[in-house]
Amino acid sequence: MFWTLAGAGMAAMYAFRAMKHRADTRRHEWEQDRVNEALDESFPASDPPSFTPTGGPHLSGRQPY
Incomplete structure (x- = not known):
């Protein structure tokens, strides 16, 4: 009986x-x-990612360090 119950468990x-x-x-x-x-639903995105520059390489007029 024990093994039957154990097997069922x-x-x-x-x-x-x-x-x-x-x-x-x-x-x-x-x-x-x-x-x-x-x-x-989100691809292709109509807007570029926010980290993408929108102009030339030096927008602020400063040279990179």
Whole structure:
């Protein structure tokens, strides 16, 4: 009787771990889908990044050090 209960407990534990793994996998896929959708919607960007110079190499008239 003990081994039957122990076996059932182990089976339940493995079933729980499998369900948790599937849920974690689905959550990860959902998060990746959200990231990919945001990337698709933001590309191509109409504005250059803020660190991109908008003019020549010396906008302020000063020479670099």
